[in-house]
Amino acid sequence: MRFGVVTFPGSNGDHDALSAIELGLQQEVAPVWHKDRSVDGFDALIIPGGFSYGDYLRAGAIARFSPIMEAVTDFAQQGGPILGICNGFQVLAEAGLAPGVLLRNANLSFSCRWVHTRVETGRTAFSNGLQPGTVLRLPIAHGEGRFFVTPEELAHLEERQQIVFRYCDEYGNDDPLANPNGSTDSIAGVCNERGNVVALMPHPERAYDPLLGGDEGLQILGAVLRSGVEAAVGR
Amino acid sequence: MTITTEALREVALTRVEYDQVVELLGREPRPVELGMFGAMWSEHCGYKNSRPLLKKFPTTGPRVVQGPGENAGVVDIGDGIGIAFKIESHNHPSAVEPYQGAATGVGGIVRDIFTMGARPIALLNSLRFGSLDSPRTRYIFDGVVGGIGGYGNCLGIPTVAGDIFFDDSYTGNPLVNAMCVGVVDNSAIMRAKASGVGNLVVLVGADTGRDGIHGATFASVENPEESHRGVIQVGNPFLEKLLLEACLEVLQTEHVVAMQDLGAAGLTSSVVECASSGDVGIEIDVQKVTRREQGMNAYEVMLSESQERMLVVVREEGLEDVRAIFDRWDLHSDVIGRVTGDGNVCIMDGEAVEVNVPASFFVDQCPTYVRDGIESARIANARAFDVDSLPDLSREDVGDALHALMASPNICSREPVVQTYDHTIMSNTVLPPLAGDAAVVRIKGTNKAIAVKTDCNPRYVYLDPYVGGMHAVAEAARNVSCTGAKPIALTNCLNFGSPEKPEGYYQLERAVSGMADAARALETPVVSGNVSLYNESGNEAVFPTPTVGVVGLIEDVSTAVGMTASSGAVLLLAGQHSATIGGSEYLKQRHGMTAGAPPSLDLDLEIRVQKFVQDAIASRMVHAAHDTSEGGLLVAVIEMLDGSLGSALDFSCLASENGGRLDRLYFGEAASRIIIAAAPTQVEALRTLAEAADVPLAEIGRVNTSGVLRMDDATSIPILDLHDSWASGLKR
Amino acid sequence: MGKQQYLVEVFISLKEVVNDPQGLAIRDGLHNLGFDEVDGVRAGKYLQVSVNAGSPEQAQQRTAEMCDTLLANTVIEEYRITVADRATS
Amino acid sequence: MGKQQYLVEVFISLKEVVNDPQGLAIRDGLHNLGFDEVDGVRAGKYLQVSVNAGSPEQAQQRTAEMCDTLLANTVIEEYRITVADRATS
């Protein structure tokens, strides 16, 4: 499978995503420049973390208008698998490709640590084959990761199985203390209705080698390789 | 025309120095020339007071690829790979505007690293503040920590280690030292040496504003808050990230002959340094410099310290390619001048000549001062105090004293700070902050890793600058050794008070001597550094603080160990048995004193202990190691225990060497000792190894799952309670 | 062209329904400093935009377009725009 | 006590001479979207503070004190305060 990793001005998770795919997943991968207008030749896209345009207005707000985003949007509409990580989540949310908005962490400070997340549905391109309830230990590193939707929207997301990951304790139990940023209903990751676009705050691409403290991120990155992805996302 | 005292104060030159300028030039300097002399001959750029002292440092060694003198030092770790690193202060700006001061400090040191062609892979910081009880200090602390994280996180460089210390001496003058480490292909190191008459001088990055004018001179005077008049620099980490990527890409071409970032004294120092180190001249036209503000004159353009700018010397035929790369990264670049053959720095403002001075006048002719130091009688008296004349701690009070120490701001957990720094980005961090005594960062594409740590116990340096200087080097190296790495080189930042005071000069001179002797003994040459003098407020100097940053090499990354012991482990103390409460955190906490002689330091023993621990780790005989620093043995043991574990300790074998005193035994401090944790099956082999290495080794306890710390069959304390105290120290 | 430069001020604030931890933190900070008369604080953004336009109305309208597309996230934020009377050419 | 609640608005902006990276990025973002009529953007903070005071003047003066001590960083920022006419009891 051939992955593309989009670099915006200020992206800084692009290098990790490239390494994780190449070294961890051992798949083909290439960078995609924000001024490009095509994503032809890629089977899956990663919108990586970082501080696109310095996050100076709102995280992701300026990047969503980059030339490449039109091609990304088309790719999404055709059912192509897209993973937005951290700042990538923010870009996708600003672009309307992922639901919700991301606000400043409730404790107002940047938070870098390992957290536990629970898989809520295996129906998406990046959770395909994972049993709901599976606990993954992943690093987070963000200052604006408080996922927010209104109660009505939350019900809507629940109903359509668009909640993909929730923060939890190490055993997979709900625990408000395990929610690192005050996100609505401890949501860590969501998807679009179809399930081909997945966006999350934790960093699977930094967890691809036990030497770095864990390799459970590979389960997310690798989910898209499993057979049945097309069926799962109705491509 | 006679120059006014006022005008001289503006550029921080003495009348004698001014006369030297006139004599060199054979005429009165023009206004811009005078400003440039002021900046280049400031302590900050010219090292007037420190240059003769720095000659004491060992700067060469088999691994040294680039010693002091460039933007950063470089050491060889094999396979053609170099590690570029340097530490720098941003003390004065941080006193005035903590967030931006610290942020731009990080920005500056990162530029130093990528200017060498190295990709930055790790950041460290060494911080000193007054007491957190004061709201002003709290504000400075929050701002500084926020600025370091804000800038480094945005750049995507992990902040992996550092050290923080609080003492009232820093209340009016906090210290903010930032260190950056990068990786470079040894054959592709770029230097700030202009060459090739006719080559073009390109300025790239931010537009030039009035910010930070006289920053270099301002860093060379006392009382930062009062003396500051310039416009505060506001950092733009986003722009720096673009500059970083673009510069590294531009260096992949064959078109660049030299690169120099704009730091203190802005264009002035970068142009002068490029010309002087290349033995060429440079001519630029300030009208070609894009400004952020209208109405700036040549003087302001030359002395502006606007951040995120880089000077690149490019071959004419390569200009188009180079600019295309900058354009691709949305960076603005201007060709502002060219390299000339006459050795002069020539600054034009359109047709008008503003400066025409041999580059060497600014650099080689900078005056230096060797002064006479005198030890302060007050400090000599404090050192002479016999700490063993104090009443010993009673056994009933051990628990309280331990809790108080665990919660002390100088010892407690750094977690609230460290969590605000991105330390997992770049996917190289093997031992993050808090996991080990030093951070371990792997070198992608190899089996190797480096270990890095900053350190300095300023109390020791205050009480005895020579011994304290040795301690700073030994402790930073020891921390690195505790991960299994072999320390290979160091960088340092000399934060002192005014060298013009005999007491201040004494501290500087003695501390540098101690550092130099330790660095020589430990075979860790000094490859880079920075000097920050005049750290005073209200006529009181800060504690002398020669911060040391050490880089160590681990050949096989899989052997690296942290400091967490596992259940069933035997705890052994390698090295020094005897400790003192002289200059200790305990003495400060319990008796409110900074007094007594700091621990002695036997460099031979230090070398043997570090080598022993490195060897034991490399042969996988121990799974955790931790040095005992502030707080002593007991604190160190608790730091090795996960909350669910407990430990049964027996220090009886150390009692006699500590005069039978409980305070020395439990809370005394000492150099050259490391606690190691090993499986019981390894103990015999370790004893043999220690004996061969001539290192004392004593069993001091066992790790169990009781959740209780049990000491010498007398005192029991729940570990979780101690962890609560430990976790509480920096919280509001 | 008859265009003039207008100084347009944009005030962006979070909608009532959205939690504002920053405002709460500022309020608590003020209370700690003894400003007990403060009941609440809401934190938002203030942008000064220099816009070339043919009339104040046009400046206002174009700035509203900027807000809708980029400056504000209207899912959670609301904005207000003021065009300064005094325009420079 | 005769105290009323006033809605006080505080506008904090960077001083003219201070570098404003945020404003620069927003300006460039607007240009990329075709808003070429924008000459410059300066980014600041907007606070709505509910203050109990005996008079609008007092509300104004106390808020200025808050700005000097906490809300604004007067080393790099300047501020403006407006007290809304309409006060609630």
Ligand SMILES: Nc1ncnc2c1ncn2[C@@H]1O[C@H](COP(=O)(O)OP(=O)(O)O)[C@@H](O)[C@H]1O
């Ligand atoms: N300012 C800082 N930034 C990042 N990490 C820090 C900082 N200060 C301390 N640390 C980390 O906290 C841990 C404890 O530091 P310290 O108390 O200085 O250790 P020691 O006294 O054993 O040398 C280390 O992992 C260190 O790297």
Ligand SMILES: [Mg+2]
């Ligand atoms: Mg310590």
